[in-house]
Amino acid sequence: MSDRVAIVGVAQTRFSPKRADANVAELAYEVIEKVLNDTGLSIEKDIDNTISCSHDIWDGQTISNIGITDVAGGHLRTEEKMAMDGSTAAYYGAVGILSGEYECTLLLAHTKMSQTNRHIVNNDAFEPIYSRQLGLDFTSAGALQARRFMHAHGLSREDFARVVMKNLGNAMANPLACRFGYYGLDDVLSAPMEADPLTAMDAAPDVDGAVAMIVASESKAKKITDTPVWIQGLGSCYDDYFLGDRDLAECMALEKAAAQAYKMAGISNPVKDLDLIELSDEFSYQELLWLEGLGVCKPGEGARLTESGFTSREGELPVNPSGGVLSGVPANVMGLNRVAEAALQLMGKAGERQVKDAKRAVAQGHTGFCGQHQCVIVLGNQ
Amino acid sequence: MNQKNTVTEQICVPMTVDVPYRFAAGKYMARFLTELRDNGRFVGVKCPSCNRVQMPPRVVCAACHVKNDEWVELSSEGTMVGFTIMYLPLTDPTTGKPHEPPFVYGSVRLDGSDSTVEHMVNVEPDLDKIWVGMRMKVVLRDREERIGDLSDIIHFEPLPGQKRPQ
Amino acid sequence: MKRNVAIIGGGQTYHAARRHDVDQGEMVNEAVRAALKDARMTMDDIDAVFLGNMEFFEGTHLTDCWLAGSAGAYGKPGMKITTGGTVGATIIGAGMHHVAAGLFDKVLCIGFEKQEEGDTGAILSGVAHPLYGRSMAGAAVGYFAMMGTSYMAAWGAKEEHAAMVAVKARQNARKNQYAHLKLDITIEDALNSRMLAYPVRMLDMCPASNGACVVILGDEKTARDRCKKPVWIRAMDTAHNEQFEIDWRNVTLTKPIFSTACAARMYKRLGVDDPKKYFDVFEIYEPATWAEMVWYEDLGLCSRGEGFKLMEEGATAIDGPIPVNPSGGVLSTNCIGASAMLRVWEAALQIRGDAGGHQVPKEVNRALATAYGGTNWTVMTALSSSTED
Numbered sequence: 001m002s003d004r005v006a007i008v009g010v011a012q013t014r015f016s017p018k019r020a021d022a023n024v025a026e027l028a029y030e031v032i033e034k035v036l037n038d039t040g041l042s043i044e045k046d047i048d049n050t051i052s053c054s055h056d057i058w059d060g061q062t063i064s065n066i067g068i069t070d071v072a073g074g075h076l077r078t079e080e081k082m083a084m085d086g087s088t089a090a091y092y093g094a095v096g097i098l099s100g101e102y103e104c105t106l107l108l109a110h111t112k113m114s115q116t117n118r119h120i121v122n123n124d125a126f127e128p129i130y131s132r133q134l135g136l137d138f139t140s141a142g143a144l145q146a147r148r149f150m151h152a153h154g155l156s157r158e159d160f161a162r163v164v165m166k167n168l169g170n171a172m173a174n175p176l177a178c179r180f181g182y183y184g185l186d187d188v189l190s191a192p193m194e195a196d197p198l199t200a201m202d203a204a205p206d207v208d209g210a211v212a213m214i215v216a217s218e219s220k221a222k223k224i225t226d227t228p229v230w231i232q233g234l235g236s237c238y239d240d241y242f243l244g245d246r247d248l249a250e251c252m253a254l255e256k257a258a259a260q261a262y263k264m265a266g267i268s269n270p271v272k273d274l275d276l277i278e279l280s281d282e283f284s285y286q287e288l289l290w291l292e293g294l295g296v297c298k299p300g301e302g303a304r305l306t307e308s309g310f311t312s313r314e315g316e317l318p319v320n321p322s323g324g325v326l327s328g329v330p331a332n333v334m335g336l337n338r339v340a341e342a343a344l345q346l347m348g349k350a351g352e353r354q355v356k357d358a359k360r361a362v363a364q365g366h367t368g369f370c371g372q373h374q375c376v377i378v379l380g381n382q
Numbered sequence: 383m384n385q386k387n388t389v390t391e392q393i394c395v396p397m398t399v400d401v402p403y404r405f406a407a408g409k410y411m412a413r414f415l416t417e418l419r420d421n422g423r424f425v426g427v428k429c430p431s432c433n434r435v436q437m438p439p440r441v442v443c444a445a446c447h448v449k450n451d452e453w454v455e456l457s458s459e460g461t462m463v464g465f466t467i468m469y470l471p472l473t474d475p476t477t478g479k480p481h482e483p484p485f486v487y488g489s490v491r492l493d494g495s496d497s498t499v500e501h502m503v504n505v506e507p508d509l510d511k512i513w514v515g516m517r518m519k520v521v522l523r524d525r526e527e528r529i530g531d532l533s534d535i536i537h538f539e540p541l542p543g544q545k546r547p548q
Numbered sequence: 549m550k551r552n553v554a555i556i557g558g559g560q561t562y563h564a565a566r567r568h569d570v571d572q573g574e575m576v577n578e579a580v581r582a583a584l585k586d587a588r589m590t591m592d593d594i595d596a597v598f599l600g601n602m603e604f605f606e607g608t609h610l611t612d613c614w615l616a617g618s619a620g621a622y623g624k625p626g627m628k629i630t631t632g633g634t635v636g637a638t639i640i641g642a643g644m645h646h647v648a649a650g651l652f653d654k655v656l657c658i659g660f661e662k663q664e665e666g667d668t669g670a671i672l673s674g675v676a677h678p679l680y681g682r683s684m685a686g687a688a689v690g691y692f693a694m695m696g697t698s699y700m701a702a703w704g705a706k707e708e709h710a711a712m713v714a715v716k717a718r719q720n721a722r723k724n725q726y727a728h729l730k731l732d733i734t735i736e737d738a739l740n741s742r743m744l745a746y747p748v749r750m751l752d753m754c755p756a757s758n759g760a761c762v763v764i765l766g767d768e769k770t771a772r773d774r775c776k777k778p779v780w781i782r783a784m785d786t787a788h789n790e791q792f793e794i795d796w797r798n799v800t801l802t803k804p805i806f807s808t809a810c811a812a813r814m815y816k817r818l819g820v821d822d823p824k825k826y827f828d829v830f831e832i833y834e835p836a837t838w839a840e841m842v843w844y845e846d847l848g849l850c851s852r853g854e855g856f857k858l859m860e861e862g863a864t865a866i867d868g869p870i871p872v873n874p875s876g877g878v879l880s881t882n883c884i885g886a887s888a889m890l891r892v893w894e895a896a897l898q899i900r901g902d903a904g905g906h907q908v909p910k911e912v913n914r915a916l917a918t919a920y921g922g923t924n925w926t927v928m929t930a931l932s933s934s935t936e937d
Contacts (some may be wrong), residue, residue: 023408025791026441033449045448049786055789056603056630060403062674063602063632063727069788070444078786080638083603083630084612094629098649100550116403125609129395131572234623234651238597248776256623298589335936368613373626392568399607415679431836436792438680440590444790464797467746473670486863487690487745497793499693514701521576 005094006221006228007343007379008214009286015209015328018114024059024340026243028052028110031212034273038174039214039224043073047214050079050144053089053109054332055145057121070107085280086194086211087335087365089373094231094377107155109336110210118206118331125368131242138282139203141369143195144274145248145283150197152249153300160186160284164201164326167281170313171323173352178207179330202284207328211336213343224259227347232360233265233378241372254293254364254374261362262295270362271293271317276355278338279364281324286371290364291319293374318355321345337363339377346381410439413453417427419530422522424456426495434496457493462516464498467507472473474527490538500539510546517541552935554771554778556654556764557587558893563728563759563881572606572620572662576760579886580620580672583656583762589774595652596763597621598642598661599628601885607664607717619658622713632675632766634786636761636889637929641766641784653767659889660760668756668884669835675923677791687909689753692836695711695719695797699838700747702800704901705856707747712859713837714751714879718800720866721876723905728881752837759883761890768935779896782914782930782937783817785810789924796924799842806924809847814916814928818937824849827930829898830864830872830914831891833920834879840872843918858910872909874898880922886921892929899933 011034013019019027028076041047050072056064065081072079082088086109093105117123122137149155165188171180183201191199214224221228237260239253240246258270267273277294281287288302296317297305311319320326322341331336342361344350360380369372407415410427414437417425426435427450429443435454436443443450465488471480481502488503504513505519518538528534557584567575597619599612608614610622612628617628631638636659642709643657649661672688699705714736721727731737731858733751741750753771771778787810789795811823820826830847834840841855849870850858858864864872873879875894878887897903913934919927 023411026408026410029449055609057401057609060401060674060678062604062671065631066675066791066923067677069444069923070440070790070792073447074788075444075790076787076804076806080629080631080641080786083610083628088627092645094628095645095649095651098550098651099508099645100648101645102684112406115405116401120401121609124399124401124604124607125613127608127614128397132397138421152654236627238613238621238624238626240622241614241616245450252623257625260625300512357923363481368610372610372616394568397607400926403678407679411679438677438792444793461717464694464698466697466748467691467743468690468693469743469745470689471675477829487693491693507746514697519641 005231006216006329008216008224009035009039010281010340011276013209014176017209025071027210028068031210035212047106049196050106053086054179058111085335085365090339097217106217109333111330111332112208112329113206130192138369140195142283143198148248159303163284163287164188167326169318169323171327173324177323204282204325205328210241229343229346230380232259232380235260235376239372251293257374257376258294261376261378274359276318276361277340281326282333290310321353338363341368343377357366388471414439415530428452437495437497454497459519460490460492503541504537550598551648552768553644553647554780555896556766556771556775558763559583560761561584561759562726563757567758573615577618577659577786579760579762587764591620596655597626598639598657600639602904603630620831634919634927637919637927646909657763659886661759661885663756663881676735689745693748696747696838699799703853709856710837711735713840714738714845717877717879721880724813726877727876754835754882757883761886778933779899780935783928784933785813786927808928824870825915827914831895891917
């Protein structure tokens with residue numbers, strides 16, 4: 001890349017099960033106001049465009065970016081809504097700046113899961129003729145993927161439970177987290193079963209929250225902050241739609257997305273070149289599967305990395321030092337939260353959850369059930 | 383496979399997609415709705431930068447990108463800025479029932495507000511009896527029947543004694 | 549922008565009220581294949597796929613994932629953006645940004661809607677704030693009815709002027725093989741059509757169409773190497789209006805609104821003094837007759853309050869000095885998620901000289917396309933046969 005793009009500011013709400021006090025616009029404005037204050041930027045003078053991320057069906061409003069137009073600086077200005085996971089907002093924000101069209105972009109992801117029913121919303125992502133009637137949702141589809149993954153590599157529920165234990169333990173140091181604690185294997189294994197092999201603790205909880213971020217061109221970024229985090233690599237890819245068309249123990253789309261992002265960032269050996277990973281562990285098993293897709297380990301070997309402490313916050317390659325999505329991050333917001341957490345680490349602003357000497361990180365987000373669309377972003381502070 | 387037996391029938395699967403919601407009104411709209419329910423009055427917010435009065439109240443003035451925090455009471459009377467006679471039985475998604483046509487649907491600027499509010503108008507659907515510029519007043523349900531949503535407004539009706547401008 | 553971006557191919561389905569013969573994916577695939585054929589490419593040539601439609605209009609969440617196969621996105625990078633009726637143009641913008649940034653050289657942009665599979669009227673009522681205005685929502689018809697009463701009261705226009713727009717659109721559509729409403733109607737027919745919401749009659753409104761449009765974009769090298777008549781995207785801009793102030797309807801307002809603000813920025817960027825001279829043809833997003841006349845004014849094709857006179861003079865006819873919507877426009881075909889893309893694609897066809905029966909008789913080098921959606925939003929796209937202007 002001739003010109004570079006940097007993340008110059010991040011603001012996040014605390015994630016909580018229900019924000020009955022605020023509507024979507026007010027929730028969004030909490031983080032927009034904060035990120036503008038933190039960076040000293042104004043919408044009028046500095047922000048060229050806004051990219052928001054949510055879905056009509058979650059928001060309960062047709063063309064739901066109408067609901068945040070005012071607070072996101074959309075009036076008489078440019079705002080576009082990614083109807084995907086929040087990671088794609090960061091991806092598209094970076095592309096807009098690389099194109100030369102914009103210099104400074106406000107990114108926003110917001111969702112109030114509490115205002116509707118996750119099962120029904122997710123079931124509507126199954127097409128209406130062939131699969132919706134089965135009543136599948138992301139948890140039950142995820143459970144099919146988890147079983148297939150277990151079968152392919154001889155993994156156990158304990159292997160997944162150790163991911164939960166690590167991430168919820170990491171979340172103890174994250175003041176924004178909704179779910180946290182030091183749990184034992186039995187706590188996870190004996191939690192209420194949602195869809196075998198996934199218990200309630202293997203699945204991300206329903207929460208409300210929002211994340212805002214500002215990305216800027218190199219020249220603009222250097223005027224705004226001393227700790228810019230550079231977006232060094234971008235990748236995305238669609239997988240096949242029908243569950244029956246995929247081997248769910250594999251993640252071709254993530255491999256391809258990671259390959260694009262690594263190529264752009266000049267990463268040849270992710271384990272050596274990366275200092276931390278923030279990935280979307282919407283379900284515990286996904287952390288292990290996505291580690292394969294990200295090229296961190298061979299198929300089936302992610303469990304060993306967790307068990308040995310390789311991916312702990314103090315380990316060789318920390319994965320989800322924030323506590324990840326399992327600690328409670330809303331649907332749609334989770335990918336932008338991954339990018340935000342990785343950026344905070346590279347800024348050295350991750351507080352108690354800070355990983356030492358972090359210079360390069362990767363953030364991963366996915367859209368749809370079983371990772372149908374994958375997005376990978378490589379970040380660095382050098 | 384015998385191509386003659388290829389299925390050519392067109393199949394359409396009927397389905398009602400029903401998603402339940404519980405919307406938080408938020409700080410600004412909650413105050414608007416409680417004022418309407420408890421005191422039968424309309425309140426708006428005034429932008430500290432451009433001074434325009436916005437109804438419904440909202441957290442930010444979209445034109446100035448500043449937080450609204452000054453509350454103002456609005457009149458229950460205003461001026462019709464646009465109207466239509468509806469001939470379509472549009473469904474009210476909050477009740478699932480249609481509004482019975484024909485009815486007049488008006489856009490009224492309450493005195494003291496820079497915004498307009500859209501609602502039913504209690505006037506015959508007759509172009510001689512309704513015009514842009516007509517003075518209107520709001521009719522609310524009785525206090526004990528008000529529940530704190532927009533259905534607390536029954537309709538607008540014209541102030542008496544007006545003549546259509548020629 | 550860092551690299552020039554051209555439209556190097558495109559295609560559309562025929563548009564109709566009923567397409568029970570295909571599902572959403574099959575319909576999209578028709579347009580994908582038409583566009584690839586037009587560009588003389590196969591899916592293997594395409595680097596990335598961008599898709600937009602009206603989210604959840606057809607009752608399915610994450611349509612991009614569902615349609616990954618039929619859209620050609622399987623195994624490729626891509627994304628879905630939704631911005632309402634503007635989305636077809638927004639998606640072209642997304643493709644343009646990716647090509648301009650140097651990420652990809654050839655991208656495929658898709659807009660589609662299968663309106664028959666949902667209840668568009670009810671869903672559009674959901675545009676209103678859930679706690680303010682939704683129970684009263686008059687859908688698009690009520691909104692444009694208010695615009696009509698406001699327009700007549702302010703400028704002295706008559707229902708006949710709206711009828712002239714209705715006739716122009718459907719007569720132009722008769723020359724467009726893909727259009728939905730190809731009606732041989734007269735002004736009397738329009739004035740006698742069923743009243744929906746005074747003064748808006750059946751023939752004043754767009755239909756609910758099913759259809760898809762696909763545009764393929766390329767960088768300058770690809771365009772020059774592989775495309776006989778590349779059409780260059782010279783500028784794009786997006787502007788919204790705020791949530792609760794539905795300003796477009798109050799036609800006498802003098803403060804900047806989405807349409808005038810967006811046009812002003814576009815014209816400044818391109819150095820346009822007189823848009824009716826600068827652009828040779830316009831494809832605008834007019835969901836209702838009254839909106840077309842207001843667009844004339846907002847785009848600066850005439851003075852405020854004179855849009856209906858432009859219509860009356862026939863200036864915007866297909867063979868007039870300022871042709872507007874020779875394709876028949878949204879009034880003749882509205883597959884919402886595709887409509888804004890169709891405006892851009894139809895404008896590109898005019899520049900290529902490939903519009904067939906509805907090609908305007910004069911030489912076309914520059915065109916302006918507008919999109920419309922949400923609570924009054926627009927995306928504008930300026931196209932040219934040259935990279936020099």
